[in-house]
Every structure is written in C-alpha cells, then in structure tokens.
Amino acid sequence: MAPYDAICFDLDQTLCESTQDAAALLERTFDRAGVDQFCTPRELRAVVPSLPTADSDREFYTQLFAEVARQADVPPSISATLTDLYLELRDPTAVQFRPGAEAALDRAAATGRVGLITNGGRPTQTKKLRALGIEDRFDARVFIDPGAGVYPKPDAAPFERALSMLETEPDRAVHVGDSLHADVAGANAMGIDSAWVGTDRATDHVPTYKLASLETFEEIL
Numbered sequence: 001m002a003p004y005d006a007i008c009f010d011l012d013q014t015l016c017e018s019t020q021d022a023a024a025l026l027e028r029t030f031d032r033a034g035v036d037q038f039c040t041p042r043e044l045r046a047v048v049p050s051l052p053t054a055d056s057d058r059e060f061y062t063q064l065f066a067e068v069a070r071q072a073d074v075p076p077s078i079s080a081t082l083t084d085l086y087l088e089l090r091d092p093t094a095v096q097f098r099p100g101a102e103a104a105l106d107r108a109a110a111t112g113r114v115g116l117i118t119n120g121g122r123p124t125q126t127k128k129l130r131a132l133g134i135e136d137r138f139d140a141r142v143f144i145d146p147g148a149g150v151y152p153k154p155d156a157a158p159f160e161r162a163l164s165m166l167e168t169e170p171d172r173a174v175h176v177g178d179s180l181h182a183d184v185a186g187a188n189a190m191g192i193d194s195a196w197v198g199t200d201r202a203t204d205h206v207p208t209y210k211l212a213s214l215e216t217f218e219e220i221l
C-alpha cells in the first residue's frame with residue numbers, strides 16, 4: 001500500500017525557480033524608478049510573513065515594497081511606482097525546474113493523486129505551469145483567491161480545498177514545499193504530513209521530512 005493517497009506540491013522555489021536574477025531584477029527596478037536601492041531580495045523575502053492578505057499580485061508587491069520602505073525610513077508612497085516597474089520587468093514565463101522536480105512529479109503521479117497548492121494567483125501561476133509544460137499534470141490545482149475565501153498558506157482554506165478536490169483525508173496526504181511558515185506550518189496545522197525542501201536550521205515549525213532537494217524525494221515514499 002502506498003504511504004499516501006495524495007501528494008501536494010508548492011510551486012515557487014519548490015517545483016520551479018525563476019531564471020531571472022533576483023538581485024539584478026531588483027536593481028533594474030530601482031534604477032528605472034530613479035531611487036536609491038534600499039533593500040535586497042533577501043530583505044524582501046523576510047517581511048513576507050508579516051504582510052496582510054493581498055487580493056492580487058499588484059497589491060501584494062505594493063504592500064511588500066511599502067513595508068521595506070517603512071523599515072528603511074523611506075516614504076512608502078514610492079511602493080506603487082516600484083511595484084509597477086517590478087511587475088513590468090518580471091517575466092513569469094522565465095522559469096525552470098528545480099533539481100529533481102520533474103522526476104518527483106512523475107514519481108508522485110505513479111504513487112497516487114497529485115495536487116498543487118500555490119500562494120500565487122491563477123493568471124501568473126498558470127503562465128509558469130505552461131512554460132514548464134505541467135499545466136495538466138495535477139489532479140487538483142489550488143490558487144490563492146481571497147475573494148472566494150481561499151487565503152494564502154498557512155491558512156487552512158487552500159489545504160482544505162485541495163483535500164476536497166483530491167477526495168482524501170489529511171492523514172493520507174503529504175505536502176511538499178520550501179517555506180517553513182507557509183508550507184510546513186500550514187500542513188502541520190491541518191494534520192497533513194509535511195516535507196520541507198530546504199537547508200537544516202532551527203525552527204519552531206518541524207516538518208515530517210527534511211529534503212535537501214527534490215532529488216531525494218523518494219525518501220518520503
């Protein structure tokens with residue numbers, strides 16, 4: 001008997017990664033805005049867990065730039081300009097598989113049903129799936145849609161929707177992701193086993209499995 005009836009994956013930094021250089025993209029954004037750069041990609045990522053729920057990518061990045069501006073003692077009004085330029089320069093189709101990701105999808109499909117639970121909106125994330133050629137590789141796809149009550153992980157709603165679509169119970173599913181805050185904490189709270197793709201470090205959120213990369217995906221099966 002397979003250990004799980006359903007295996008769910010996060011998308012960004014789990015199954016795929018951007019081929020655009022994050023530091024160069026941010027530098028170009030500030031250059032075009034004519035503003036001295038006041039944050040790094042790492043500093044942007046650090047404030048994500050503290051942001052309120054956004055209804056769109058534009059709202060998310062506006063909140064993101066406003067928060068790092070506030071921390072840098074810069075007027076947050078610049079956030080709208082930075083958001084417009086960043087989204088103009090960012091190419092959602094410029095993505096590639098993370099190491100072992102394509103093989104992990106194949107192995108998961110041979111084991112049971114496969115789900116996608118991503119904290120991105122449908123329009124942007126679908127472009128990535130199409131660029132990778134995996135739009136139809138999932139039995140269930142859950143995108144964030146606050147207007148329909150589907151809030152970002154670690155909220156329970158996306159996990160609940162995925163379990164319903166996959167017709168399985170929490171103890172018969174595992175969720176694979178790179179974020180301790182969103183993926184591991186969210187799955188753990190639902191009683192779903194969690195597989196964290198990341199480097200070893202101290203954390204309050206303890207995953208069921210720790211994977212150095214999806215090249216070691218077989219360890220959870």
